[in-house]
Amino acid sequence: MKKRFLLFLICSFFFLLPNVFAVDKSLKIYDDADLLPDSEEAILKSQIDQFITTYDMDMVVVTTMINPYGSVEQFATRFYEDNGFGLNEHKDGILFVIDRHLGADDAYILTTGEALRVYSDDRIDAIFDDISDAKYNNEGYYGMIAAFIQSSSDFAKEGVPAVNKNTYIDSNGNMQYKRTVPWLFLIIVSLVVASVTTFVLVKKNKMVKKATTAKAYLDQNSIQYGRKEDHFAHTHTSSSYVPRNTGGSSSGGGRVGGTTSHGGHGGGGRRL
């Protein structure tokens, strides 16, 4: 009984964990790790506001030294959801978090709603590349976050990439591929089935056929083989180069997660 009660308490702790990061959702930039001076925060805030206004999509930037959720992905998800970020019906928005609780710059980009469609795997990789470039160019956290905002804006300006053109966001916030009816294929199949069947039935009307064999008159018991030989003559082996399908592409160094679209969120992470 005691064990059950303990289990209940543990479960309650995790599931009913209060929003430990309740914030003013209008600020959009939350430098809890104190990586930016106020002046830079103000500049970045204005850029974020510009993004939100232009692309009708929320943008949030978080830095933290504490992560009670274990993974940076979980942190990003809880921060976004618990504080009610996102615009429109599907909570469209993009969140960038730098988690320093392990002493390194574990970053994650979380996409929600329409942002799932705009920021494909490749685009998130590209954004991380821009952020990494800023870091290695010693532009500091300001430069990294500015690179995130700039790169995100560039892609938002380009709109939905070709790879996601045939998608939509369903009522659960998940990205789904639209199923387009393969009209041409169905027409060809129907044409072939109708034509072949009709041809076979038309042929049934022609009953008069020339006999070319006499199988019905062959005495099967009379067949006596004198020679029944199979001699191996030669062999030939050829090869053709057909590379295996490796089943996916590898990501750049430091990538800790791929883009996902379960639970209404997508995104990817990288240790910078």
Added chain:
Amino acid sequence: MRGGTLDHTCPNCDAVLKFNPHGQNWVCEYCKGQFTKEQIEASEAKKGHVLNETAEPVKMEKNAEGMDVYSCPNCGAQIVADENTTATFCVYCKSTAILKNKLIGEFNPVSVIPFYKTKEDAIEAFKSIGKGKPFMPKEFSDKKNIGEMKGVYIPFWLYDYHVNGFLEAEGRKVSTWRSGDYIYTKTDTYAVYRDAQMDYHRIPVDGSTHFDDDMMNSIEPFDYQGLVDFSHSYLSGFLAEKYDVSSEDAQKDAETRARNSTTNALRDSIVGYSEVDIRNANHQLQSTKSDYVLLPVWMLNIKYKDKIYMFAMNGQTGKMIGDIPIDKNKVIRYWFILFIATFVISLIIWWIGGIL
């Protein structure tokens, strides 16, 4: 009076007997008596009545169309027949008219398969010819379209062959496998030899130019268990022809069929290969026997929309064949419905596939 004809007469009432295909006996249409051949012969011997083999229609002259005109020995009416007709009947007195001088010597058949199917059977078979043929015009198989209809004993040559068959072929076993980024294909080639003896019995070839060879092929097979020694008695009530294609000419078709079947039989013994190419087939055929027989066929002329369609029914087995005209409107309608149905079903399958 009857003694002058080639018909059997009823032991009871002396009326002309007709051959009854269903009972394989002879029936009297007047007193309804039914008799076997032995019963009739016994009765005729008792009465001192024998088939007058010398009584045959007297050939008078050729008519304007070049047809032979005979005088019926029974009633004196004219009987018109072409040069290959060996049995017909007088349209006035219905007496069988066997043109005996055409059934002697080399034209005397060894055996005959009597008719097992009647005229009524042929009509019924024609009426149901449209089963499984949705494009047949609706009224085509109507009985009223049946024009001339005749039961004919058609001359056939039956050939027996002993064949020494030889076949040389190339067999290939192909296997494929993957190793790394390469797919390998290995082909083992074999030289294959087959040598066998086999026998063919009674390959039939139509011996009359009056009947379409392909049509006669199509009504095969006949059940040769039904062959009996030839007797004029079986011809009563039917037409009969003598051959006008010699055995030497006819056997080319039989040889071709035997050669093809020998190749097929040897080819069927080559197993275990992915591909087989025949390089050489050389068969020695030895004709061991050829018989001249008469086989029963019902011939039907079908008149439909001012065109004549020929149909034939195997008079022994009832197999009916003929080329059936096609109703183009039905074809178009059927194709369109099938197209729409396939399209809708494909769409539903695609849609269900999406749900699952």
